[in-house]
Amino acid sequence: MSGGGIQQGPDLKVMFSPRSITIVGVSNDPGKLSGKPFHFLQRYGYQGDIYLVNPRYRQIDGVRCYENVAKVPRQADLAIISLPAAAVPQALEECAEQGIKAAVILSSGFAEVGEKGQELEDRIREIATRYRMAICGPNCAGFINVTEKVTASFVQALEYGELYPGPVSFVGQSGALGTAIMAVAARDLIGFNFWVSTGNEAVLTFADYVSFVIEQEDTRVVIGYMEDARNGEALKQAAYRALELGKPVAILKAGRSEMGAKAAASHTGALAGSDKVYDAVFRQAGIIRAHDVEQLLDLAVICSSPRQPEKPRVAVATISGGAGIVIADACEEFGLQLAKFAPETIQALQEILPPFAAINNPVDLTTSLLLYPDLLTRSMRAMLVDPGVDNLLIFLSLQYSKAEELARNIAEVATGSSKPVVVSWMGMPREALSILRDTHIPAFTDPTRAVKAMALLVDYNRRRELYLKLNSKYKVAPTHSSNQAAAKEIIKNSRISGKGVIPEFAAKQLLRAYDVPVPRGIMVKDEDELAQVEDKITFPVVTKVVSPDIVHKTDAGAVILGLDSVVKMKEAYRRITMRAREYNPDAYIQGVLVEEMAGSGIEVIIGIKQDRRFGPVVTVGLGGVFVEVFKDVSLRPAPVTEQEAREMLQELRAYPLLLGIRGSEPGDINELVKVVSRVSHMALDLKNEIAELDINPLIVYPDRYGVMAVDAVVILQKESHEGAVPDSYHN
CATH class of the missing domain: 3.40.50.261 (Succinyl-CoA synthetase domains)
Structure with a gap:
């Protein structure tokens, strides 16, 4: 309850x-x-x-x-x-x-x-x-x-x-x-x-x-x-x-x-x-x-029908050529396909319908249907047995004189088939509607509404099939407990400052605990420590201020790139600390982060935010300086499977960039989806600790060359809720 x-x-x-x-x-x-x-x-x-x-x-x-x-x-x-x-x-x-x-x-x-x-x-x-x-x-x-x-x-x-x-x-x-x-x-x-x-x-x-x-x-x-x-x-x-x-x-x-x-x-x-x-x-x-x-x-x-659209291929039988065109347009717009008839189906329809009838899908039954109602039922049977047809959509208009007969005929054929039959009947008499409702045949007045409803059910059944294949949303690989323990220790140490923000160096340690690749780097607390850096990382390097009070380091001028010697690092150290103090005189400066420069690639953002109703939510989108401009992001509640992470990427307008355009190499999408899934597990594991997290940018290298989290910041919950019993009324 x-x-x-x-x-x-x-x-x-x-x-x-x-x-x-x-x-x-x-x-x-x-x-x-x-x-x-x-x-x-x-x-x-x-x-x-x-x-x-x-x-x-x-x-x-x-x-x-x-x-x-x-x-x-x-x-x-x-x-x-x-x-x-x-x-x-x-x-x-x-x-x-x-x-x-x-x-x-x-x-x-x-x-x-x-x-x-x-x-x-x-x-x-x-x-x-x-x-x-x-x-x-x-x-x-x-x-x-x-x-x-x-x-x-x-x-x-x-x-x-x-x-x-x-x-x-x-x-x-x-x-x-x-x-x-x-x-x-x-x-x-x-x-x-x-x-x-x-x-x-x-x-x-x-x-x-x-x-x-x-x-x-x-x-x-x-x-x-x-x-x-x-x-x-x-x-x-x-x-x-x-x-x-x-x-x-x-x-x-x-x-x-x-x-x-x-x-x-x-x-x-x-x-x-x-x-x-x-x-x-x-x-x-x-x-x-x-x-x-x-x-x-x-x-x-x-x-309400026991036979719901599950696959996208649609056969259309219509009394109006114009309606057939409307339906064809709607199918393309909403993701359905006009079925391609087998030769046997075309031959059967040619034998059933008058010679002037359009046989290719959509099938135009012509006004002959007004005189010979059995043309519809015979055509229905021919199309429904075609293995290339998943669904049948029928369009009718008016037909007042033989409406009940048509409705009963449709119901008889439809209930005898395992494939969904949907009816769009403009000006449908109430008696015909009653027959179709009683036999659970979906009936609509407008053909576009019928197509939209069918498309939504096809998408629903695709998602349901995926869910059942995965067995259960929550039966995904659990995060190893040692990762959680290491992450919580990092958070505990970060809370000592009382700032509520985990700056970049510790944030990247947190990411490393969840197997998110980060550049090799060392935090130095004074200029003299820079001499020890040369033997531990490879030039060129980037230097950045480490302070919970300076989240946007670039705005403060506290980032210097492309350094290739200790001398240049020392000069950068002095400039960064000076600029940081000018930017925020009250800032608590923990030190300067020295990191190996990351190579160029496609920049994406991965984030975590706590939603007051649904808990931790994971975002992924086009990153770098473009994130605020284009707002091209996809969201899911945590945790997400790798399949769900892949779907998130496919929803992005920028997804073609990851596939490779105009001769550029495709990005390492497989590694990216793994990282999105890992971050989602971190979001769930640490939901009582982390309020927000931004990895921006995460560099996606060419296929098989991996990804790299270049910058990250974590905002903590105001206080740890570890062990608290949630108020189930107000979650």
Whole structure:
């Protein structure tokens, strides 16, 4: 359990599948928020017992109303609380004393409104910890278990129509947006298994709900709306488990822009966090990132099918040549391929279709389909048996007169094939949509949306295959304990200065402990020691000031290159120390570093930074003086495998430089990915010690000649957190 420090968390099954429910603060007016949960439970046919608590009423709709929770004759599994915020902690305590193990707190007025509300929320968390209660909210819209008709919610979407059961579960950090998504899904005949509004997440977090719903047999896909992952590690673990189960998780993560992040902060009091870090986490953990609500629902549709696109080769059957061109363009844009038909397939299509039909992919069925619906099914079978075809995309428009027949024919062929069949049908009649939804055939109105959804699933399944091949994200080669011991000793000695910065010489010792190549070098504390350097390193050399107070040595003029004698080194020593004191008179100067000059090559940067939600994050990008100009970097949470490190490099705009361009030699990419992986292990091993690390530049030499960390700086955590127990609510 990832909330509130609960050591052995409550069973969410009790909350989501209660045998009985107590509603505290119920109203007899179904138009009021506090009256809606009872109204909906009755309307949708909840089969368990319902107990009502409100001293103002004796009964509501024939159901007895009790003065307080203690007067209820039987213990309920779930409490729905709708009271003023100040009254909620006492009511929750009374529920806990009666043995109720779960509660939905619909009331607002907690952390989202300020300090007093935060105090009330802290009391809720304390009660939940003491009684091991599962708490949804506060400040939430509740949840719905569609299959069991548990409508522990007040949302307006329940006022209309029916609940459509289906394989999609939704978890969202906005009740209003989540309600709208549910309403649009119902309009489009997308069925839900669970729907959850998380609210302030005082106890249960977004990740807890995802962890629960992915284990439910009737859930095939999880979609969500997120502003902030309050427990980043729990979210990653839930995503990895979903990968193992083959259940895609698609999330619309808000707060991409600075304005969006500020809006998220004012919405729930949560900080949105670095959007680039979220991108990296999602990519690593196999979470599909939806870019808008429309795409989120498209992903729900395509992931609901038991036959999901896994490979990129697509056959297209269309009634419109123009639509075929649109689909071909979209396939190229989003990374899919038009399948090349085998000769047997072309011959079969020639025998099926009229002589004026276009046989090459995309296949134009022509308007003959309006008269002969079987042209489609026969063509489908011919294309689906082609070994060069991975998926079939069908485009239709209108066809009102024979829509149901076409839909049934498509469903019959599609369900009889192991390959995914996707339909784009503009102006699709609702009766046809119903047939396709009932048979789990993904159906879209717009062809480009269909292609985008297919491409996202192909990429998801590629990442899932890689994850399963590696067996587990965390089953990577561990760092040897002696490396950790040596590194921690270096950090311990560096803390003595009290500056919070490990300057270059010690930073490179730290890197050496993790097998990151660094130049041979010696730190001298006075000019006389330079005479001993000549026999230990090879000229030419570079000299640099060593000071925790001068991080940017070049800005201080405290770096001198290309020295080839002791005489020149002594002169450089005097100039460097003088410039350093002029730059910062109060600087603590430990000495001067004398190092062998590194050869030229491609300059990259490797960095570590602690993210408040996801822990240590590793960055790699174009380095040297260009890092701030081009900002060409890729990120991943630590640790990363060598395969993940290679993917990070491939994401860079500057990656062609590493491959070699215009006759230049390719860089030693194999050694570079090893170093990125080693640094990621260091980030994880020393996460309680290191706040930031920059290796800039790291020189990448030609292939098989290795890499070299030329400069490095480490910023320490303000104090060591070694041995501390993390607060699982606020990680």
